Amino acid sequence: MLPFPGKDDDMHKEYLMGNAAIAKGALAAGLNVITGYPGTPSTEVLETAAKAVPDIYVEWSVNEKAALEVAAGASYCGARSMVTMKQVGLNVASDPLMSLAYVGVEGGMIIMVADDPGPISSQTEQDTRTFAAYSKLPCFDPSSVEEAFAMVADAFELSEKYHTPVIFRPTTRICHGYASIDVPDKDEWYVNKPKGFERDTSRWVIFPGLSYRAHMAIEERNRALSADSYKGNLIIEGSRKGIASHGISAAYVREITDGMEDAPTLFKVATPFPFPEDRAVEFLSSVDEVMCIEELDPVIERELTYLCGKHHLPTVIRGRLTGDVHTAGENTPTYVKDVIYRYLGIACPEEDVPTDAPKLPVRPPVLCAGCPHRASFYAVKVAMRGKKTVFCGDIGCYTLGNAQPLDMVDTCLCMGAGVNIAQGIGRIEPDRYCFAFVGDSTFFASAVTGAMNAVYDQADMTLVVLDNSTTAMTGHQPHPGTGRTMMGEVVEKIDIEAVLHGAGVETVVTVDPFDLEKAVNTVRCIADLEGVKAIIFKSPCAVITKPDKPYVIDKDKCVECRACIRRIGCPAIVISDGKTVIEPSICVGCGLCGQTCHLKAIVPSEQ
Amino acid sequence: MRGDILTNILLCGVGGQGIVLTSKLIAAAAMEKGSPVRSAETIGMAQKGGSVTSFLRIGECHAPMFGEGEADIMIAFEPAEAVRELRYLKKGGTAIVDTHPVMPVTAALTGGGYDPSVMMEHLDKSGVKVIALDAQALAAEIGSPRTMNMIMLAAAVRSGVLPFDIDHVAEVMKKTVQPQFVDINMKALYSVTV
Numbered sequence: 001m002l003p004f005p006g007k008d009d010d011m012h013k014e015y016l017m018g019n020a021a022i023a024k025g026a027l028a029a030g031l032n033v034i035t036g037y038p039g040t041p042s043t044e045v046l047e048t049a050a051k052a053v054p055d056i057y058v059e060w061s062v063n064e065k066a067a068l069e070v071a072a073g074a075s076y077c078g079a080r081s082m083v084t085m086k087q088v089g090l091n092v093a094s095d096p097l098m099s100l101a102y103v104g105v106e107g108g109m110i111i112m113v114a115d116d117p118g119p120i121s122s123q124t125e126q127d128t129r130t131f132a133a134y135s136k137l138p139c140f141d142p143s144s145v146e147e148a149f150a151m152v153a154d155a156f157e158l159s160e161k162y163h164t165p166v167i168f169r170p171t172t173r174i175c176h177g178y179a180s181i182d183v184p185d186k187d188e189w190y191v192n193k194p195k196g197f198e199r200d201t202s203r204w205v206i207f208p209g210l211s212y213r214a215h216m217a218i219e220e221r222n223r224a225l226s227a228d229s230y231k232g233n234l235i236i237e238g239s240r241k242g243i244a245s246h247g248i249s250a251a252y253v254r255e256i257t258d259g260m261e262d263a264p265t266l267f268k269v270a271t272p273f274p275f276p277e278d279r280a281v282e283f284l285s286s287v288d289e290v291m292c293i294e295e296l297d298p299v300i301e302r303e304l305t306y307l308c309g310k311h312h313l314p315t316v317i318r319g320r321l322t323g324d325v326h327t328a329g330e331n332t333p334t335y336v337k338d339v340i341y342r343y344l345g346i347a348c349p350e351e352d353v354p355t356d357a358p359k360l361p362v363r364p365p366v367l368c369a370g371c372p373h374r375a376s377f378y379a380v381k382v383a384m385r386g387k388k389t390v391f392c393g394d395i396g397c398y399t400l401g402n403a404q405p406l407d408m409v410d411t412c413l414c415m416g417a418g419v420n421i422a423q424g425i426g427r428i429e430p431d432r433y434c435f436a437f438v439g440d441s442t443f444f445a446s447a448v449t450g451a452m453n454a455v456y457d458q459a460d461m462t463l464v465v466l467d468n469s470t471t472a473m474t475g476h477q478p479h480p481g482t483g484r485t486m487m488g489e490v491v492e493k494i495d496i497e498a499v500l501h502g503a504g505v506e507t508v509v510t511v512d513p514f515d516l517e518k519a520v521n522t523v524r525c526i527a528d529l530e531g532v533k534a535i536i537f538k539s540p541c542a543v544i545t546k547p548d549k550p551y552v553i554d555k556d557k558c559v560e561c562r563a564c565i566r567r568i569g570c571p572a573i574v575i576s577d578g579k580t581v582i583e584p585s586i587c588v589g590c591g592l593c594g595q596t597c598h599l600k601a602i603v604p605s606e607q
Numbered sequence: 608m609r610g611d612i613l614t615n616i617l618l619c620g621v622g623g624q625g626i627v628l629t630s631k632l633i634a635a636a637a638m639e640k641g642s643p644v645r646s647a648e649t650i651g652m653a654q655k656g657g658s659v660t661s662f663l664r665i666g667e668c669h670a671p672m673f674g675e676g677e678a679d680i681m682i683a684f685e686p687a688e689a690v691r692e693l694r695y696l697k698k699g700g701t702a703i704v705d706t707h708p709v710m711p712v713t714a715a716l717t718g719g720g721y722d723p724s725v726m727m728e729h730l731d732k733s734g735v736k737v738i739a740l741d742a743q744a745l746a747a748e749i750g751s752p753r754t755m756n757m758i759m760l761a762a763a764v765r766s767g768v769l770p771f772d773i774d775h776v777a778e779v780m781k782k783t784v785q786p787q788f789v790d791i792n793m794k795a796l797y798s799v800t801v
């Protein structure tokens with residue numbers, strides 16, 4: 001029941017992003033349901049799979065926990081399902097995950113978690129391989145786009161064979177790398193027909209007795225998997241010096257050592273958990289020394305060190321724990337080369353790096369021209385000037401409100417945390433005006449419960465919902481407030497104001513942040529009320545809104561005080577030949593700058 | 608080794624200049640010739656204006672990115688970005704550089720502007736072959752600022768480092784862009800003669 005035979009004439013070439021390859025691999029292997037919550041670098045998996053609607057069910061769920069549960073339910077019925085998220089999303093989904101590991105599944109289920117060494121666009125450098133070991137779930141770690149494609153089918157097979165969800169964890173360079181790969185034609189794809197849910201309380205209802213038996217079975221299964229190594233765990237024979245690696249680092253290692261005289265023996269680990277013990281011992285016995293080149297946690301290094309002890313092997317294991325490899329950040333090709341050359345005693349060619357390189361401009365990310373968050377932050381800033389305040393931020397484009405000149409984010413922890421952080425600060429400093437800023441998507445994902453907590457436990461704070469009617473930072477995905485689903489349906493929106501009222505917030509005021517005077521007055525009135533109160537700043541994301549006529553600065557009125565620049569820092573306001581001007585190709589005509597100029601020198605253009 | 612058949616290309620510039628699109632067109636042109644292609648991009652968040660790079664490799668290889676000093680050619684859409692990524696270009700490699708600067712969006716606030724001629728001088732004395740052009744101005748002459756990436760691509764093809772010629776790129780371009788943009792892009796591709 002291999003999903004595709006792999007004959008060349010049934011294949012065609014496609015130039016695919018890793019995430020697209022994962023989605024296509026899943027579709028080719030009979031995917032029925034895919035759910036997820038957007039997060040870089042995982043987002044494109046679900047978006048690519050969504051092109052197969054209506055043949056499959058696709059959902060951007062409210063958060064990762066809900067997504068995982070929907071996929072699990074489908075899998076209980078025999079569907080092949082996939083749930084996608086980034087590594088920090090797995091923290092949110094970990095409650096159902098830990099239990100599902102015991103209960104198991106019927107149809108194949110893949111938990112696709114993208115890790116982000118660097119980190120390039122995440123809060124943490126956590127390693128999902130470690131999470132796999134903690135949850136005792138089999139884990140796949142692809143090292144190229146084509147391997148990712150093929151591995152998805154293997155992951156489904158393993159999942160069904162052992163009735164367990166499996167973790168599939170690419171990293172950013174796999175997710176966002178492209179390659180021209182062979183893809184089977186659509187009529188070669190496997191079609192999975194779910195047989196439906198079969199009632200069996202001894203299987204689907206988790207109880208201590210069941211958990212005890214399941215725990216024993218899991219340990220036994222994992223022992224068996226350790227001995228029966230997956231084909232992707234490769235040894236490439238070479239000298240008595242070994243290099244163990246995984247993921248994208250394995251591709252770098254391969255490339256650097258390819259064609260070397262007296263090349264080292266390579267070990268690529270494709271299933272970090274359960275660790276391929278037999279294959280690893282075979283590798284360890286063939287070398288005197290091993291350099292482990294890994295990203296995030298030293299998973300392979302620890303396993304190899306343990307196996308040397310267990311099997312009384314004299315092989316020396318080196319890597320991050322021995323200080324030979326850096327302990328944080330991404331492995332670049334240049335860095336990996338450096339480590340390998342040092343390890344093998346190859347002299348690095350002298351780099352005559354020019355030392356006189358000119359100072360380069362920095363290009364930090366900023367809120368877009370016309371971004372409604374700029375207006376919202378500015379309104380609160382003006383309203384609360386001179387008062388003792390704290391501004392608790394959250395995860396989204398609006399985290400950029402921390403930059404100058406707005407400087408309006410004092411804390412940022414994780415999705416939805418701002419509201420309860422503000423609550424905690426207020427408990428210690430009751431004289432401080434505590435604000436929490438949260439975007440609409442993040443509000444639904446995990447701030448609703450926080451708001452209820454704050455209300456019920458008598459907090460004194462202002463919740464500011466920055467409602468731009470989309471999930472902007474990850475590329476504008478729908479959420480319950482947008483009124484559309486990934487299945488293409490137009491549905492009733494869930495009203496944030498009604499949700500807040502329902503949660504016990506009595507005062508909820510919705511205001512357009514671009515009506516600056518009204519916005520400032522609203523903040524002033526609301527901030528002084530007791531208890532938990534909310535302001536919803538409602539205005540759509542500038543990127544998905546048709547731009548208005550650009551604004552211009554009236555040369556005769558402008559006195560070059562540059563207050564507009566110092567107050568709001570819109571990227572469309574630039575200095576050209578010593579004069580403050582608005583760049584018409586960037587300006588979207590939001591009008592905020594016009595309201596900040598006391599001389600009324602900024603006006604809509606005539607065109 | 609594989610050196611003679613592997614071509615490493617680095618594209619760099621600023622968000623919104625069409626770098627990813629250019630990278631995809633080169634990839635399509637290479638695939639049309641039957642060559643394997645890998646690439647990797649570093650792109651920022653939804654906001655525009657950050658540095659963007661695209662690593663592109665034509666030929667047999669394992670990884671989508673290559674190390675410093677390994678690019679055969681750099682196609683830089685902006686002079687300061689060319690200097691920023693210069694370390695990836697091999698000694699004697701070719702740098703196609705648009706001389707038109709893009710100031711950081713925060714320049715007005717922080718005074719972080721710079722002088723592009725300083726960047727060009729630095730490139731000139733760094734041991735690489737520099738082909739400088741004002742693609743922005745050329746694109747404006749042709750009548751569409753959006754053809755700037757075609758002009759950069761044409762200059763790269765004319766340098767002879769890429770494993771195909773301009774007629775081949777033109778054929779592939781015709782198949783990939785929307786019909787109404789074919790003529791203007793053709794004009795841009797054949798406008799570069801350096």
Ligand code: SF4
Pocket residue numbers: 366367368370371372373397398468472473541542543653654
């Ligand atoms: S993408 Fe939308 S929400 Fe994000 S910074 Fe730009 S305008 Fe603001």
Ligand code: SF4
Pocket residue numbers: 369370550551570571572573582586587588589590591592593594
């Ligand atoms: S109107 Fe003013 S604030 Fe709005 S985008 Fe244009 S320059 Fe920026």
